[in-house]
Amino acid sequence: MSNNKAVIMNLLPLIPMFPLIGMIINGLIGKFLPKKLVHLIAITALLASFTTSVIVVSKLVGLPEDSRSVSIEIFKWINVGSFGVSFSFTLDQLSSIMLLVVTGIGGLIHVYSVGYMNGDKSYSRFFTYLNLFIFAMLLLVLGSNMLIMFIGWEGVGLASYLLIGFWFEDSANAAAGMKAFIVNRIGDFGFLIGMFILILTIGNLDFNSIKIAVDSGIITGTVATVATMLFFVGAMGKSAQIPLYVWLPDAMAGPTPVSALIHAATMVTAGVYMVVRLNFLFILxxxxxxxxxxxxxxxxxxxxxxxxxxxxxxxxxxxxxxxxxxxxxxxxxxxxxxxxxxxxxxxxxxxxxxxxxxxxxxxxxxxxxxxxxxxxxxxxxxxxxxxxxxxxxxxxxxxxxxxxxxxxxxxxxxxxxxxxxxxxxxxxxxxxxxxxxxxxxxxxxxxxxxxxxxxxxxxxxxxxxxxxxxxxxxxxxxxxxxxxxxxxxxxxxxxxxxxxxxxxxxxxxxxxxxxxxxxxxxxxxxxxxxxxxxxxxxxxxxxxxxxxxxxxxxxxxxxxxxxxxxxxxxxxxTLLYNKYFVDELYYWLIDKLILQFSHKVLWKTIDYIFIDNIIINGLVAGGSKTLGFLVGLFQTGKLQFYAFVMVAAFFFIFYFMTL
Amino acid sequence: MVSLNLFIALGIVLFFIGLLGVLIRRNIIIIMISIEIMLNAINIMLVAFNRYKFIENNDGLTYSFFIIAVAAAEASVGLAILIAVYRKRKTVFVNKLNTMSN
Incomplete structure (x- = not known):
């Protein structure tokens, strides 16, 4: 039994390591390697990851039901005062399912990409990004605290951005990538504030500590409501829910294996995974x-x-x-x-x-x-x-x-x-x-x-x-x-x-x-x-x-x-074909409302008239001019005046020091 | 033996004569002479203190030698500057050299 646990602890860090190594090799020297070797490296990395996952999950099954949660700390990451975050991975029932799905489907899609991307001039770049994505996704599912999860969360967002805009020569594709990234940022903002609230309340981001805090009643219903709402905003962005779903249809600009892997099978489910991971908090x-x-x-x-x-x-x-x-x-x-x-x-x-x-x-x-x-x-x-x-x-x-x-x-x-x-x-x-x-x-x-x-x-x-x-x-x-x-x-x-x-x-x-x-x-x-x-x-x-x-x-x-x-x-x-005109609505909101408001009110009125003319040119400039004039009076250019002031000041200070 | 107080009094009097010279006189040459007087007032006090209070070492004497050497160097540089200024401005009066004024 403890043997099973030791095996898991030894093998668990290897799982995200393989795609990371694959990414580094292909990213640095992939350009100079023959295509066969490029996809061999990427697929081997995934195969190794998948095999290791199968082994650790089978070992996890061997553990008794109440102790099927194995954590391993790789290093202490942040340690400031009472706040600490360790870089650690947890394998439990939920992450084991995700592990198998991500590495299994990810591996198959790597194999598929060999055929699909055959003949593309950026062959090695594609496999580098795919491995990067798998690495980030594995961090997301294995992380045993919210911050590690967030690294993965942002990492898959980055990989998604890079892959949507993979054929960036066409500016529409690059724009789709940016749209995905920006919309996701809106969600991530909620996720971040949610994390801050948890840090403020319990001073920790460990899933275990959050669970303990929930059980002992430190996290009240109100805090839980605010925090979970904010986390759900993050989930809306990543998992493409109303109103932040608009990026996902545009994400189809990327190569199709990417759509299958990232925008259907794995990354977009991160929000669901997160909610289930924090189910004890959401239920409050x-x-x-x-x-x-x-x-x-x-x-x-x-x-x-x-x-x-x-x-x-x-x-x-x-x-x-x-x-x-x-x-x-x-x-x-x-x-x-x-x-x-x-x-x-x-x-x-x-x-x-x-x-x-x-x-x-x-x-x-x-x-x-x-x-x-x-x-x-x-x-x-x-x-x-x-x-x-x-x-x-x-x-x-x-x-x-x-x-x-x-x-x-x-x-x-x-x-x-x-x-x-x-x-x-x-x-x-x-x-x-x-x-x-x-x-x-x-x-x-x-x-x-x-x-x-x-x-x-x-x-x-x-x-x-x-x-x-x-x-x-x-x-x-x-x-x-x-x-x-x-x-x-x-x-x-x-x-x-x-x-x-x-x-x-x-x-x-x-x-x-x-x-x-x-x-x-x-x-x-x-x-x-x-x-x-x-x-x-x-x-x-x-x-x-x-x-x-x-x-x-x-x-x-x-x-x-x-x-x-x-x-x-x-x-x-017409309404359905044009997707309820939601993109047009958002465009109108941003272009007409926000941009016009920014231009007319924020720039022309507040910035130009108020800040530039009244504050900068009026108060600040006038103030420093007056001050400069007053100080300038001392600058007589007469050497003996300076010497006199110096001597007088010396006696003045000397007098007070000897009092 | 003459008492230490007399030396201190001499030092102070010389120092203030020098200071007054620096503050009042317009001629740079006189000002520099006044600075020399101030330095030598300090030298007198250093030597006197060394002789009366710290007979076992020579720190005061050493300092006074340093001051004499530095004063000589300073005087030579000062005079060189003075000559350069005179050539350019045809004056040695400090109240005329007020280009740094506001």
Whole structure:
């Protein structure tokens, strides 16, 4: 037993070390290395990381249930007075799940990138950034205090910025990168202030110390509410929730493996991870929990509705990601922390599959991303087609694919959890969740049919059409592995209904129990098996309805029927197609309101008239002129006057000193 | 033997004569002579104290030699400056040399 612990402590620091080494090698000399060696280094680093993770997690399983939390301090980092931060890592139930997801999916996406980025002139730079990202993400999930987490938090933000703007020769891509970075900064500001509040209250940022402070009542409800609200602002930025979600759709400017790895599977889930990590703190603040659940549900609904009408294959998936992240927040907001993390895991697999599939399609289509030009790719790209089909079924929530299991749990808990602040809100949450599930089914099947079915490829350029073929093995390999997990990964956490107390299938929740059960017990959940079955069936029926609907509209060539509908619903279509004009609203707010206000009021009035003319030119300049004149009177230029003053001063001082 | 007080009195009187000369006289040559008088007033006191109070060592004597050497150097530099100033301004009166005034 203690042997297991020693092994974990020895191996844990190695896990983030491998990608760091890979990053340093590729970053410094990658330019001069052959391409084969570059991706070999990067993939080996990830493989080593993944293998080590599997070993430490298997050792963690070997530990008794109540001591499955191993910390190791690497060095003391900050030590000022009573405030101290140590650079230390913690492996527990939650970080072990994240560890496997990050290194596993990250590794597969590295393999995929070999095919996707083949021929790019900045090959080594790409793998350097990918390794940097994995390193930062591992710091984020392994850190045993908020500051280490924050290093990772900022590190993944940096990696995301670098990768979104990877093809920076096109200024639109660079702008998308900056947008992501700036919007994230707004969130990070909240995160930072939240940390300051915790430092002020308990003088420490260790997750353990925060837990102890919560248990002993040092952190009161008010402090918890303020701090958690601020942390959630950080989560909004990183995990793309309303109102800070605007960067994520633009982040699709980056290479597709990046979209899959960072903007779908791992980084964007950091906010959910953080909330679950601090579940004991969030549970103290019912107001924050309500806000999280509402924002989550609303984001799920809102983003899904935008995804209904987008034509860019990656944009649909981007809004789908925002929507699924909304589900996760809905889950943790109603106290289903396990459900939120389960959806995080299942989503990571099926969304990575979808994005990588989309990347494969984009390569096949010679970088054409418009779904209106696709169609009939089923024959030309069979592996991509089948894996995408599996992932589509998984995300729409069809039994027994993984998406059903996690999504059903969240939607059911949204209905069954009692909210102490607004008692009736669970109906709203459930309604939004169910409608979003319905729309998810519609836009995903629309994507599937437009891309792979509906007649022949609609691309005009016949030269390109003839050359559409399946992607290289490195890409399809990753797709096949990921789609396999997209089917089965949900089975680790089957709903209670299916086995009635026999704990064998429920391994996921049993695994997380020591971390979250205390908090989950504080939320009152209605247990009604009949109601649970009913709601499950209702949601499933909604999902099937929209499947048939999408099938009817998009299976064949885009039919006349569809066009009539689009014409009839034109105002709604325009609204959705333009993403509710949110970007325009933000642009107006910043350009017209803030910039004009800054220009007219702050600059022309306050700065120019008040500060420059009155204070600087008036008070400061006048004051120093007068003072200078007075002092200048002493500067007679007469040597003997100076000497006299000196002697007089000497006697003056001498006189007082001898008193 | 003459008492120490007489030497101290002589030193003080000479020092103030020198100081007064520096403050009152306009001619730079006179001012420099006055400075020499002040320095030598100090020398007299140093030597007297050494002789009367610290007979066992020669610190006061050593200091006075230093002062004499430094005063000689200072006088030579001062006179050189004075000649340069006179060549440029055709005057040796300090109240005329007031270009540093406000």
């Amino acid at each position: 603040a019912p107001a924050t929990m309500t806000v999280i659940a509402l924002i989550g549900a609303f984001t799920a609904f809102f983003a899904a509705s935008i995804a209904l009408v987008q034509n860019d294959i990656k944009k649909v998936l981007a809004y789908s990601t925002v929507s699924q992240l909304g589900y996760m927040f809905l889950g943790v907001g109603v106290g289903a922390f396990g459900g939120g993390i389960l959806h995080l895991v299942t989503h990571a697999f099926f969304k990575a599959t979808l994005f990588l599939g989309a990347g494969s399609v984009i390569i096949g289509m010679h970088h054409n991303q418009d779904m209106r030009n696709m169609g009939g790719l089923k024959k030309r790209m069979p592996i991509t087609h089948w894996t995408m089909l599996i992932a589509t079924i998984a995300i729409t929530g069809v039994l027994p694919f993984s998406g059903f299991i996690s999504k059903d749990e969240i939607i059911w808990r949204a209905f069954a959890s009692h909210n102490t602040i607004i008692p009736w809100i669970n109906y709203v949450l459930w309604g939004l969740g169910a409608l979003a599930a319905m729309m998810t089914s519609f836009y995903m099947w629309r994507l599937y049919y437009l891309t792979f079915q509906s007649g022949e490829t609609r691309l005009k350029d016949h030269h390109v059409v003839e050359h559409i073929k399946e992607s290289p093995k490195s890409m399809t390999f990753a797709l096949v592995v990921l789609s396999f997990f997209a089917i089965v990964i949900g089975w680790i956490g089957l709903p209670h209904l299916f086995y009635h107390g026999k704990g064998i299938f429920n391994s996921f929740h049993r695994w997380l129990e020591p971390l979250v059960s205390e908090s989950e017990a504080k939320i009152h959940v209605v247990h009604n098996t009949g109601l649970e079955w009913t709601l499950m069936i209702v949601v499933s029926v909604l999902v099937y309805i929209s499947f048939f609907w999408a099938r009817k509209w998009y299976r064949k060539e885009i039919s006349v029927n569809t066009k009539i509908w689009a014409e009839a619903l034109k105002p709604i279509h």
